[in-house]
Amino acid sequence: MDTASLTGKDLAAAINSDTAKRAAALADAGAAPTLALVVANDDSASTWYVNSLRRAAKKLGIECDRIDLGAYASAARIRSELTARSADPAVDAIMLQTPLPAGVTLDDVSSAIDARKDVDGVSPLSLGLLAAGLDGFVPATSEAVVELLVHHEIPLEGRTVTVVGRSNIVGKPLAQLLLAKNATVTVAHSRTADLAAATSAAEIVVAAAGRIGLVTGEHVNEGAIVIDVGTNESADGSIVGDVDAATVTGKAAGLSPVPGGVGPVTTALLMRHVVVAAENARG
Amino acid sequence: MDTASLTGKDLAAAINSDTAKRAAALADAGAAPTLALVVANDDSASTWYVNSLRRAAKKLGIECDRIDLGAYASAARIRSELTARSADPAVDAIMLQTPLPAGVTLDDVSSAIDARKDVDGVSPLSLGLLAAGLDGFVPATSEAVVELLVHHEIPLEGRTVTVVGRSNIVGKPLAQLLLAKNATVTVAHSRTADLAAATSAAEIVVAAAGRIGLVTGEHVNEGAIVIDVGTNESADGSIVGDVDAATVTGKAAGLSPVPGGVGPVTTALLMRHVVVAAENARG
Numbered sequence: 001m002d003t004a005s006l007t008g009k010d011l012a013a014a015i016n017s018d019t020a021k022r023a024a025a026l027a028d029a030g031a032a033p034t035l036a037l038v039v040a041n042d043d044s045a046s047t048w049y050v051n052s053l054r055r056a057a058k059k060l061g062i063e064c065d066r067i068d069l070g071a072y073a074s075a076a077r078i079r080s081e082l083t084a085r086s087a088d089p090a091v092d093a094i095m096l097q098t099p100l101p102a103g104v105t106l107d108d109v110s111s112a113i114d115a116r117k118d119v120d121g122v123s124p125l126s127l128g129l130l131a132a133g134l135d136g137f138v139p140a141t142s143e144a145v146v147e148l149l150v151h152h153e154i155p156l157e158g159r160t161v162t163v164v165g166r167s168n169i170v171g172k173p174l175a176q177l178l179l180a181k182n183a184t185v186t187v188a189h190s191r192t193a194d195l196a197a198a199t200s201a202a203e204i205v206v207a208a209a210g211r212i213g214l215v216t217g218e219h220v221n222e223g224a225i226v227i228d229v230g231t232n233e234s235a236d237g238s239i240v241g242d243v244d245a246a247t248v249t250g251k252a253a254g255l256s257p258v259p260g261g262v263g264p265v266t267t268a269l270l271m272r273h274v275v276v277a278a279e280n281a282r283g
Numbered sequence: 284m285d286t287a288s289l290t291g292k293d294l295a296a297a298i299n300s301d302t303a304k305r306a307a308a309l310a311d312a313g314a315a316p317t318l319a320l321v322v323a324n325d326d327s328a329s330t331w332y333v334n335s336l337r338r339a340a341k342k343l344g345i346e347c348d349r350i351d352l353g354a355y356a357s358a359a360r361i362r363s364e365l366t367a368r369s370a371d372p373a374v375d376a377i378m379l380q381t382p383l384p385a386g387v388t389l390d391d392v393s394s395a396i397d398a399r400k401d402v403d404g405v406s407p408l409s410l411g412l413l414a415a416g417l418d419g420f421v422p423a424t425s426e427a428v429v430e431l432l433v434h435h436e437i438p439l440e441g442r443t444v445t446v447v448g449r450s451n452i453v454g455k456p457l458a459q460l461l462l463a464k465n466a467t468v469t470v471a472h473s474r475t476a477d478l479a480a481a482t483s484a485a486e487i488v489v490a491a492a493g494r495i496g497l498v499t500g501e502h503v504n505e506g507a508i509v510i511d512v513g514t515n516e517s518a519d520g521s522i523v524g525d526v527d528a529a530t531v532t533g534k535a536a537g538l539s540p541v542p543g544g545v546g547p548v549t550t551a552l553l554m555r556h557v558v559v560a561a562e563n564a565r566g
Contacts, residue, residue, distance in 0.1 A: 107415050128411025132390050132451055158476040166462050168415055175458070175470070179449050182474035184481055187458070191465035193441040198467055201484060 001223060003249045004152075006256040008144070011151040012264035015272055016060060022275045023061035026282070033278035034063040035093045035119070036085045040073040040101050045233050050097055056267050062274050065091075075104045079112040086114035092278035093119040095270070106168070116280065119273035122169060130176050137273050142174035144265035145206055145227050146181065148256060154204070154225055156181040162199050164188050164215060164242070165208035170229055174206065195219065207242035217247030226255045229262050284506060286532045287435075289539040291427070294434040295547035298555055299343060305558045306344035309565070316561035317346040318376045318402070319368045323356040323384050328516050333380055339550050345557050348374075358387045362395040369397035375561035376402040378553070389451070399563065402556035405452060413459050420556050425457035427548035428489055428510050429464065431539060437487065437508055439464040445482050447471050447498060447525070448491035453512055457489065478502065490525035500530030508537045512545050 026033050035057060039050055050066060057064035067085075069077060078100070085091045094117045100106065106122060115125040121139040129136030149156060161178050165171035166189040178185045188198040190209070199205045199219040207215040208229035220226055230242030241258030248255055256262055309316050318340060322333055333349060340347035350368075352360060361383070368374045377400045383389065389405060398408040404422040412419030432439060444461050448454035449472040461468045471481040473492070482488045482502040490498040491512035503509055513525030524541030531538055539545055 107417050110415070124411035124415045124417060125408050126411065127414040128407035128409065131410040131414050131455055132393070132407045134390055134407060158474050160476075160481075172414055172459070172462070176455070179455070179470055179472070182472075184469065184471050184475040186467065186469040187462055188467050189462070189465075191441050192467040193443075197484075198443075201480075 001250060001253060003252050004254040006148060006152050006225070006227070006254045006261060008148050008151075008256065008261045008263065008265040011148060012268040015265070015268035016056075019062075019268070019272045019275050020060045022279065026275065026278050027061055029282070031090075032061055032063045033092050033274050034065065034090060035095060035274045036065050036067055036091045037095050037097060038067045038069065038078070038081055038085070039097045040069040040071065040078055040104070041097070041099050042071040043099055046097055046099060053095075053267065053270070056271055057274075060271050062271060071101055073101055073104075075108040078104065078109045082109060082112035086112065086117055089281075091117065092281055093117050093274040095120050096122065117277055119270060119277055120169070121173065127168065127173065130173055133180060137277075138177065139169045139173045140266045140270040140273065141170050141208075141229060141262065142177055143269050144262050145174055145208075145229060146177050147269065148227065148262060148265050149204070149225070152254065154254070156183045156204075158182060158184070159204055160184045160186070160202045161204040161206065162186040162188055162202035163206045163208060164195070164199065165206075165210065165229070167208070167210075170208040174208065209242050211242055212240055213244040214242045215248070216244040217251045220248055220252055222251055223253045224251075226252045227262065228256050228258050230258060231263060284533060284536060286535050287537040289431060289435050289508070289510070289537045289544060291431055291434075291539065291544045291546065291548040294431060295551040298548070298551035299339075302345075302551070302555045302558050303343045305562065309558065309561050310344055312565070314373075315344055315346045316375045316557050317348065317373060318378060318557045319348050319350055319371075319374045320378050320380060321350045321352065321361070321364055321368070322380045323352040323354065323361055323387070324380070324382050325354040326382055329380055329382060336378075336550065336553070339554055340557075343554050345554060354384055356384055356387075358391040361387065361392045365392060365395035369395065369400055372564075374400065375564055376400050376557040378403050379405065400560055402553060402560055403452070404456065410451065410456065413456055416463060420560075421460065422452045422456045423549045423552040423556065424453050424491075424512060424545065425460055426552050427545045428457055428491075428512060429460050430552065431510065431545060431548050432487070432508070435537065437537070439466045439487075441465060441467070442487055443467045443469070443485045444487040444489065445469040445471055445485035446489045446491060447478070447482065448489075448493065448512070450491070450493075453491040457491065492525050494525055495523055496527040497525045498531070499527040500534045503531055503535055505534055506536045507534075509535045510539045510545065511541050513541060514546060 228241035511524035511526040
């Protein structure tokens with residue numbers, strides 16, 4: 001079977017084109033939308049990602065302030081920074097970059113981000129608004145998976161989807177979004193006894209476990225749709241996904257590439273969230 | 284196969300015994316724990332349930348104030364009542380009874396309940412704390428399902444569980460709790476294309492759809508565990524579950540009865556939450 005490449009580049013470009021227009025309108029009306037990017041690590045992959053976000057923001061006319069708290073910042077220091085930026089009317093949007101310093105978890109600090117500025121949807125209130133089906137910012141990666149499927153005209157209503165991974169920022173919010181689209185959703189993870197049984201029962205498989213090559217051709221049904229959310233650093237420094245593309249290609253009906261699949265859509269949605277936060281704040 | 288009856292009565296009694304002691308200690312130290320039960324309907328099943336909660340509270344030494352706003356209360360009226368009770372130090376815990384008046388949804392009003400008093404875990408913040416794995420009150424019915432399984436020594440780690448129903452107060456929070464116990468979780472619902480496929484693939488099936496007899500013997504595997512969360516009013520006024528006990532009995536390894544299964548555990552957990560809220564408030 002031919003395996004279609006479910007790229008995210010066209011979709012990202014379309015979102016970005018709209019975002020740039022709205023950012024320009026905000027700038028014309030007073031000030032460009034502003035994202036505060038709070039960093040507390042010296043991780044190389046994180047630095048690479050932060051730089052790519054800053055470049056994306058610049059292209060779209062979004063102001064992006066990097067606030068570096070250092071790799072040894074305490075939870076209290078990070079919370080106080082997030083609280084201050086939440087109260088600052090010059091800041092429209094806040095993103096806290098991971099990883100965090102040793103001993104600090106996202107749960108320790110994320111509630112200090114005002115939900116109205118929480119463009120990556122990480123605070124407990126944002127997660128709860130999603131669980132309740134209310135308006136709020138959804139974690140961009142999980143939203144990107146759904147948008148990518150919709151863009152490629154893959155129906156979700158009544159379909160079986162298995163999500164591999166149960167993180168608070170991808171797997172769990174994605175399950176909520178898929179349920180809202182009327183999919184029948186299974187969440188599998190590292191403690192799942194028979195991963196191949198969970199994935200091969202599904203029409204759509206989303207790999208979001210953060211493990212190189214976890215999902216192979218043996219895990220997916222002939223004709224399934226496979227979305228690869230993984231962005232793992234390989235031994236040679238390149239970014240590779242959770243899916244073993246070599247064995248899935250020829251068996252799946254569609255596979256999203258890494259890079260160039262979910263990634264660009266995630267960045268585009270994050271930037272759209274910044275503009276939405278700014279529009280909301282300015283009435 | 285013999286089908287064990289997974290009753291909740293012993294477990295509820297054990298929880299209640301502990302709750303009564305803690306309520307007495309609180310009363311000795313100053314004041315009995317107090318639950319404000321806000322009602323805005325004239326529904327007979329709701330009235331029956333409210334009365335049963337008041338009897339349960341009384342037996343345990345918990346003060347239970349019924350605040351009746353009438354079946355035509357506006358969302359604004361309900362919110363203002365919930366806000367006032369949230370601010371009132373004499374109230375330890377708040378429960379908003381459903382159904383709500385026509386045109387008012389739980390989502391319209393639940394955020395007015397302070398999360399520290401939200402003993403049925405319905406506010407967006409409570410749902411988000413659950414999604415993030417943080418401390419907060421969990422919807423009592425979903426917690427009761429997990430506690431009932433644990434009580435009957437049914438392991439969850441690595442097991443496959445299908446939850447039928449995706450409500451914000453049972454199905455969705457239950458999926459979170461089961462994931463936290465390392466189960467592989469599928470959520471099926473009214474739009475699921477092949478319900479029998481989703482349920483018969485699971486070692487444990489939880490029926491929480493609110494439809495009489497939805498889950499029959501044809502839906503469950505030989506030897507499966509079946510938990511019935513349904514509390515539907517039948518034509519003759521009795522309370523019946525979502526499971527067709529006649530066809531499931533003899534095929535399943537265990538089935539929770541209705542009444543006498545999840546129900547008494549739910550009430551016991553609600554009352555325990557009231558005592559916990561009071562203990563927390565009084566330091």
